[in-house]
Amino acid sequence: MNAPVLLNSLEEAQGRNPLEFPFGFYLEDDHKDSAGGSFFWYKSLAELQSAIQNDLIEALSEGSSEDIQAVKKDIAALIEQSVSSGDDVDSLLNSLNVFLAEIELRLQFMGSFEDLCKSKNEWSRYFRESYREECLEDIEDIEDMSSKKLQSSIKKTDQDDFAEFVAEYLI
Numbered sequence: 001m002n003a004p005v006l007l008n009s010l011e012e013a014q015g016r017n018p019l020e021f022p023f024g025f026y027l028e029d030d031h032k033d034s035a036g037g038s039f040f041w042y043k044s045l046a047e048l049q050s051a052i053q054n055d056l057i058e059a060l061s062e063g064s065s066e067d068i069q070a071v072k073k074d075i076a077a078l079i080e081q082s083v084s085s086g087d088d089v090d091s092l093l094n095s096l097n098v099f100l101a102e103i104e105l106r107l108q109f110m111g112s113f114e115d116l117c118k119s120k121n122e123w124s125r126y127f128r129e130s131y132r133e134e135c136l137e138d139i140e141d142i143e144d145m146s147s148k149k150l151q152s153s154i155k156k157t158d159q160d161d162f163a164e165f166v167a168e169y170l171i
Helices: 003-013 045-060 065-085 089-101 113-118 122-135 140-144 156-168
Strands: 023-029 037-042 105-112
Touching: 003 037, 003 045, 023 045, 023 113, 037 045, 037 156, 045 065, 045 105, 065 089, 089 105, 105 113, 105 122, 113 122, 113 156, 122 156
Parallel strands: none
Antiparallel strands: 023 037, 023 105
16 A cells, blocks of 8 residues: 555544544644644454554655564554453554654544543543643633643534544544
8 A cells, every 4th residue: 555545544644533433542643833733533342553663654654665574563463462361452552653754743532432521541531631721721711720620521412523523533
């Protein structure tokens, strides 16, 4: 598969509604001069893992095809090991970020939309706080709200609005 086709598959996953494509990842540019990021959403966890293992590495790597294939094998082994041993997502993210650091990228989130709505990990809580600060900016009481309340889980009744925010989120 050539790079333009791979980039198109990543572009298609970017901006999808996470209610329809419930498994995703947030990738950010870790380069000090750019520091942007975006979500990519897929129908299944297997599709998400395949995109990270194949599309992402191949589209963003500039090494020889042998080097790219070696990295893809290493990432496949990391994902397989994580799945079979029941490791938590954070340890898998840390392992994947070792590879991505070489091309100045960082995965901040990987999982389901429900995880993003409810997870207690630091990045998800921070993201929910950003959502609430942006969506509640018209409400004067936002300054009186605690960080804990701003970072709390997204209720089912607010998930449509949150999904729209997530789909459009691009730094």
